[in-house]
Amino acid sequence: NQEKASPVPSDGPITKAWWKEAVFYQIYPRSFYDSNGDGIGDLKGILDKLDYLQDLGIGALWLSPVYDSPNDDNGYDIRDYEKIMKEFGTMEDFDLLLEETHKRGMRLIMDLVVNHTSDEHAWFRKALENPEGKEGGYYFLVPSEDSSNPPNNWVSFFSGGAWNYYDKAKCWALHLFSKKQMDLNWDNPALRREVTDMVNFWLDKGVDGFRMDVINYISKERNADGSLPQGNETIGGLMTFTGIEHYYYGPHLHAYLKELKANAFAPHNAFSVGETPGLGMHMCQLITGEERGELDMVFSFDQLETPGHTRFDDYTYDLNYYRDYITDWMLHYGNQCRMSLFYNNHDNPRMISKVTTDPSFYGPVAVLLAALQFTLRGTPFVFQGDEMGLVNYPFTSMEQISDVESVNLYKELLEKGQSEEEAFHTILAGTRDHARVLLPWNQNTPLPQKIHPEITAIYKELIALRASHEALIYGQFRVLNHKKDRFVYKRWDDKDSFVVECNLGAAGKRAAFPGGSCTLIFRTPAYKKEPMKDLGPYEVRIWKY
Numbered sequence: 152n153q154e155k156a157s158p159v160p161s162d163g164p165i166t167k168a169w170w171k172e173a174v175f176y177q178i179y180p181r182s183f184y185d186s187n188g189d190g191i192g193d194l195k196g197i198l199d200k201l202d203y204l205q206d207l208g209i210g211a212l213w214l215s216p217v218y219d220s221p222n223d224d225n226g227y228d229i230r231d232y233e234k235i236m237k238e239f240g241t242m243e244d245f246d247l248l249l250e251e252t253h254k255r256g257m258r259l260i261m262d263l264v265v266n267h268t269s270d271e272h273a274w275f276r277k278a279l280e281n282p283e284g285k286e287g288g289y290y291f292l293v294p295s296e297d298s299s300n301p302p303n304n305w306v307s308f309f310s311g312g313a314w315n316y317y318d319k320a321k322c323w324a325l326h327l328f329s330k331k332q333m334d335l336n337w338d339n340p341a342l343r344r345e346v347t348d349m350v351n352f353w354l355d356k357g358v359d360g361f362r363m364d365v366i367n368y369i370s371k372e373r374n375a376d377g378s379l380p381q382g383n384e385t386i387g388g389l390m391t392f393t394g395i396e397h398y399y400y401g402p403h404l405h406a407y408l409k410e411l412k413a414n415a416f417a418p419h420n421a422f423s424v425g426e427t428p429g430l431g432m433h434m435c436q437l438i439t440g441e442e443r444g445e446l447d448m449v450f451s452f453d454q455l456e457t458p459g460h461t462r463f464d465d466y467t468y469d470l471n472y473y474r475d476y477i478t479d480w481m482l483h484y485g486n487q488c489r490m491s492l493f494y495n496n497h498d499n500p501r502m503i504s505k506v507t508t509d510p511s512f513y514g515p516v517a518v519l520l521a522a523l524q525f526t527l528r529g530t531p532f533v534f535q536g537d538e539m540g541l542v543n544y545p546f547t548s549m550e551q552i553s554d555v556e557s558v559n560l561y562k563e564l565l566e567k568g569q570s571e572e573e574a575f576h577t578i579l580a581g582t583r584d585h586a587r588v589l590l591p592w593n594q595n596t597p598l599p600q601k602i603h604p605e606i607t608a609i610y611k612e613l614i615a616l617r618a619s620h621e622a623l624i625y626g627q628f629r630v631l632n633h634k635k636d637r638f639v640y641k642r643w644d645d646k647d648s649f650v651v652e653c654n655l656g657a658a659g660k661r662a663a664f665p666g667g668s669c670t671l672i673f674r675t676p677a678y679k680k681e682p683m684k685d686l687g688p689y690e691v692r693i694w695k696y
């Protein structure tokens with residue numbers, strides 16, 4: 152890569168911005184709140200819950216896709232970018248939602264899925280009708296008479312190869328995700344203009360920005376003759392996804408991001424956060440450095456599994472790893488870059504369930520994760536249900552699983568010779584459906600998941616604490632103790648200082664704080680009656696001085 156390593160990460164002053172101060176809340180509309188009883192969450196349901204979100208202290212909403220889609224991947228396969236999904240409501244419902252969100256002093260960002268479209272998108276249909284025509288150039292179509300040998304060995308994230316063959320059009324087409332999610336060719340300037348126009352359509356409506364789906368995959372490396380290169384089998388063996396080295400950080404990524412920023416985001420002063428799986432800290436700095444004009448923030452995912460594990464492994468997550476990961480980023484990411492802080496989204500099992508399977512610890516772990524999220528330096532992204540203390544859903548059979556990734560993986564595991572029990576065990580550990588079941592708003596439902604109002608109250612308290620102290624938003628960060636299972640750190644600015652003391656483990660231990668004169672302003676409620684000298688399992692305390 153020829154990119155100059157600028158900016159040099161520095162401790163200079165931090166520029167203030169609304170998106171650094173706000174707490175974001177991710178809504179997965181299909182499973183958020185169903186306002187008309189058809190079993191599917193909808194836009195009116197979100198509208199009904201705006202007061203709840205405002206009361207919680209949320210500053211901005213991120214909506215997972217609400218566009219017209221055949222739902223092969225729950226809306227991440229878009230058929231029409233400028234139309235609302237029928238089950239979710241109408242464009243009028245959307246306009247009202249945006250207006251009411253703004254009225255409450257909150258912002259709204261949408262999901263921008265432009266690495267691929269649905270195979271039912273008009274562009275792709277036209278492309279197949281006439282591969283030589285304008286839309287033919289929007290995708291990776293490879294003409295061929297040979298329907299048994301795909302153009303290269305790249306594999307899909309959702310099992311199997313990454314190519315479909317189309318008999319009538321006599322060509323192959325690339326899909327890194329499901330068979331109905333066709334990759335767009337960003338090297339085509341007309342396609343980039345289409346995307347820019349569409350982004351401007353939503354920004355003109357007053358939308359405050361976008362979360363950008365797998366945005367680091369948009370630039371694919373090519374051979375000298377324009378074809379897509381063969382993936383390295385060794386890397387493929389290590390990473391599972393053969394071919395990934397050719398597109399996770401492609402040759403024109405920076406240029407395409409700069410162009411989109413200049414032609415759409417910048418003129419609207421709109422916010423952007425990229426979903427960028429696989430990029431480490433240094434690449435993230437190159438994408439989010441303030442003066443580089445690319446993205447405001449990214450989601451990097453290395454904190455979601457501990458080293459040596461993947462999402463589909465059944466294992467216990469060690470929070471000492473999170474401590475070390477987050478410390479490294481906070482000390483080295485630099486003040487021109489802003490971190491996103493999150494544990495959950497619609498693609499992952501619930502973090503509480505990864506940390507502990509002992510129900511008596513669910514409450515304390517929920518409180519600990521919240522306290523970290525609202526006192527570490529960065530912008531918190533709450534995923535719907537975090538604030539209810541939700542844990543994984545007790546699925547009992549594949550019949551309850553609908554996610555395309557899980558369904559395909561299950562088939563693949565059976566083909567590889569696993570028993571149904573073994574394969575289901577794997578799915579249960581990692582399925583995205585844990586995050587996609589309808590939120591159990593009503594405590595009296597027969598749903599096996601229960602909400603925990605006491606956790607919601609703590610979210611509200613800690614979000615308010617963060618909102619009223621810039622030290623927690625922009626302040627400095629220093630680790631005071633990082634012995635095994637301990638995390639004690641300081642956040643401070645000219646006005647205030649805080650010390651946060653955490654027990655990251657399931658065993659009680661001696662408290663190390665306080666030293667000197669300070670006031671205890673928060674303690675895990677479950678331990679309020681315990682002596683101060685003892686830290687309970689996963690206990691967290693916040694001191695102010």
Ligand code: TEU
Nearest residue numbers: 224227264308328364365426428497498
């Ligand atoms: O997620 C991308 C995604 O699933 C990655 O985490 C990918 O699996 C990873 O690179 C493998 O290591 C986004 C959306 O969040 C997800 O819901 C969609 O299914 C996907 O893109 C396709 O749009």
Ligand code: CA
Nearest residue numbers: 185187191193
């Ligand atoms: Ca509904």
